[in-house]
Amino acid sequence: MSTTHTTVAAGADRYSLDVARIRGDFPILKQTMNGKPFVYLDNGATALKPEVVIDAEAGYYRELGANIHRGVYQFSETASALYDGTRTKVAGFIGAPDPRQVIFTKSATESVNLIAYGWALKNIVQGDEICVTEIEHHANFVPWQALAERTGATLRCIPLNPADGTLDLTGLDGLVNERTRLVAITAMSNVTGYMPPVAPVIARAKAVGALTVVDGAQWVSHSSVDVKTLDADFLVFSAHKMCGPTGVGVLYGREQLLEEMDPFLYGGDMVLRVRTDRTVFKEIPDKFEAGTPNIAGVIGFGSAIDYLLDIGMDAIHAHEQHLLSYAVEQMAAIDGVVCYGPTDLSTRGGILSFNVADAHPHDTGTILDQDGIAVRTGLHCAHPFMHALGVPGTTRASFYLYNTREEVDRLVQSVRRVREIFA
Amino acid sequence: MSTTHTTVAAGADRYSLDVARIRGDFPILKQTMNGKPFVYLDNGATALKPEVVIDAEAGYYRELGANIHRGVYQFSETASALYDGTRTKVAGFIGAPDPRQVIFTKSATESVNLIAYGWALKNIVQGDEICVTEIEHHANFVPWQALAERTGATLRCIPLNPADGTLDLTGLDGLVNERTRLVAITAMSNVTGYMPPVAPVIARAKAVGALTVVDGAQWVSHSSVDVKTLDADFLVFSAHKMCGPTGVGVLYGREQLLEEMDPFLYGGDMVLRVRTDRTVFKEIPDKFEAGTPNIAGVIGFGSAIDYLLDIGMDAIHAHEQHLLSYAVEQMAAIDGVVCYGPTDLSTRGGILSFNVADAHPHDTGTILDQDGIAVRTGLHCAHPFMHALGVPGTTRASFYLYNTREEVDRLVQSVRRVREIFA
Amino acid sequence: MSLEDDIYKEIILDNYRARKNRVRLTDADLQSEGANPSCGDDVELFVKLNGETIETVTYEGIGCSICCASANLLCESLRGRSLAEAHEIIQRYRGMLLEDEEPDFPDEISDLEAMQGVKHYPVRIKCALLAWNTVRDMLEQVSSA
Amino acid sequence: MSLEDDIYKEIILDNYRARKNRVRLTDADLQSEGANPSCGDDVELFVKLNGETIETVTYEGIGCSICCASANLLCESLRGRSLAEAHEIIQRYRGMLLEDEEPDFPDEISDLEAMQGVKHYPVRIKCALLAWNTVRDMLEQVSSA
């Protein structure tokens, strides 16, 4: 054991990132929680924000303040340019051919619902099928379940293989068949960090003429993404999980599809001409952005993207993989700890779900909290997944660019304490 | 002329607010625009933010950072308490009996759409009628128009009386009749500041068993509001128009109605139990708040409410009325300027729409911009209203607690320049 | 304030691990489920009545140590009590956790005082109340019926 | 840089006020509407062709001074031109406003250069382009047909 341990410890030199410098960018990392230096391992829930992002939001309020796409005055014009500039940045970040394919919503959750109301409600009828997977976050599960119920369509579910934590694709051709109109799949599980093979699922969906919705809420924040390679019809994600502000989500869509779709929210700024008897809607993306958007949030999101690009998504991914393998190895050395998810760590992002023998995840969470460590415990908005795993919940540690091996050590130490209390 | 002018100038002493102190709370008021001290008269579009609100948002990112309603650790718990604390503050602000009647959305626009999808889409059928008014903002018009089209219902419209700028209620009993299922009306026009008599409209709606939706986007930010007195089924408004952050809206609803309604957005945090074959939703307000909300925004909104309450909504309203009557009087003295809206200023909030002879509003806006004055020009997301007025747009100056008589003077001076250029 | 002194003391851990009351009653007069969706606690309670007396109470389900320990203590404390006594005990238990009241339980159920430390962990109070709120609602139905 | 020197000069205000070209053609070969929803500019253009030549162009609608002046100048500049010449003028006009190109119009339509000052008011550029983009799209249809 000690040999392995030494090898990995030496690996600290191999950080793909300048973590010390990065940590300086995040003011909250100077905090203590319950009297201990704050260790934030709940990145799967939301990421911390660097100073530049906080400043960009505050800067909008301090220096511009104006609403967008409406005023003829200078501050409004500048605010509009910054808002739309983020759209261009997001398009670049995910390799979208045209910024107009990027729709701002309030969350990944709203983005999925936009597809459900704007496309599916109109196009899916009784007898049709919708296919999801058992490892989805509720955000990419419940909207489809509700839609199936509303339309009389049938919901099918690609199952988990509980033995190895991967998706069981053996029945794919039956689950996605000529009745299937839409296939929804996550690109990275928020429970285990598992990145299922979306390519064969998308290929099969295309073969039967079904639309594809990819949940990138975890994936986009942790990997280099190219929507052209992905070749899905829709991709959804949230700014707050990628160092951006809360209250901003993204819907990326295929251009023609977005153009054909009905609007979702109706109101100001999405119409060209309104009379009491008829209304002409604007083109994309305006058609989908009714009302005053989260202007400060979108502007802050632009800074988050600059920040992440400056560091490099591949380097971030490598860093997380490094922490993940270190953590997996350390946890394996603790008697009574069970880790979930595929053992092939190359198929995973930096998320580690585990349980400590007799201790309920909630108890583990409380003990870690007392040690200053923030993790998520419970069902992770993925009830079907947990049900398939057959566990009452897990404790989840999830890593991001600012986390260190020392923080993993503190996690491990605290987990040992859980083990002792519940021995 | 000079007499009147003197009298009114002396009125500066009669400010109901300590405007000098208030101005110090808004960092943006120190800015210049186009080289001139910034005069912000576009409050109808969005309000400026005081330092305390900017700090509350930034403080969440700097000191808590965590997602809400999910973690067992301290920072998440504190963030949840702040988030839900704003709900209690909002309930208090509008006199709602129970905080659970306050649903956070992303905007007033989303709030209206929530009612349309969550209640109306299920309950309104062909042959039913929906009644709106001709003076609505698109946010409270287009969703109902779209819904009528989708369901086969008929859209009726309480007309403007173009002669005096009021609503013409003479035909009310016919427009709201036993086929009417829903009546949507604004409590304050964003074009003229006119506050139509909603009481008789709500009373008539109740008499025929129709639900009532009141658009408070302008009203709530500028007046003392009590939903018990209002007695409407729903009230919608936006944080950003009342010194709060962008990206936060409110839906207030009657408790029983909210409980009976279908959810709107589906996803995480709004479900009690999800299985592949059935799902149990949470109670209100959670049922309507799927996904990660705009946590920073809602927390900042809490500070905005504290800030406004501290100053007092009645004092703010009085201040705006003071500025409005001063502005109306000054503008009346400029040859060729036409002002819109009822002449009885007691029926109006602090909004003044006008046109300058031959100058198109867009030209007026540009000239004002060059003088450092921010106003809104154009159709104000109220095409049916503008159409009924028969104008190609207006220039709109809208006041808030930090505006001064000196700023009105600068507006008037600049409008004189417009007049000269387009003489 | 240490975890082991406050909430992870022997008495709580013992009640967490106890199996005796963790059983489905097939002949229950009352039966009801309670859940805390944020943490996944989910317990079902079974009550067998004999006139105005609670003959037995059991529970089943999944939950954290606080949730299960409090459920087990509930079963131990309410067994054999009259509805009125049960009501009184439930009130005191809630008062101890929610109103900071000094606990003052009959000697034979003074183990309930062990739950007092949960007060210092606001996130966990709802765990300590789940079974108790569920049973309160169940018994209220009988009283009002 | 003053407003009166840049955009509110005599030549623009005259073109704004001019009524001659502000008329509906009932026998138009081409007809199309363009709108800037953010400011309410909304113009309709009418083109009468004679083979490859633009016999006349007129417009109708509502718009600001920049929008209407540019529409009037458009009518004056394109009347009697071949489609190829029109294309060339439109290109130069757009280049002047969008690419900062030196304007270089034939003498008889050098009034177009008056629009150059709009460049300094980015919000207004779309006003100066509305009619021109609309007519460009209309003419492209004929060329490609």
Ligand SMILES: Cc1ncc(COP(=O)(O)O)c(C=O)c1O
């Ligand atoms: C009267 C009125 N209703 C509704 C809205 C829509 O508000 P929001 O854009 O915040 O959704 C506005 C704001 O423009 C308004 O003035």
Ligand SMILES: Cc1ncc(COP(=O)(O)O)c(C=O)c1O
């Ligand atoms: C995989 C996955 N999908 C969707 C979501 C929903 O994201 P949001 O809450 O930002 O809408 C989350 C975040 O919890 C997630 O982890």
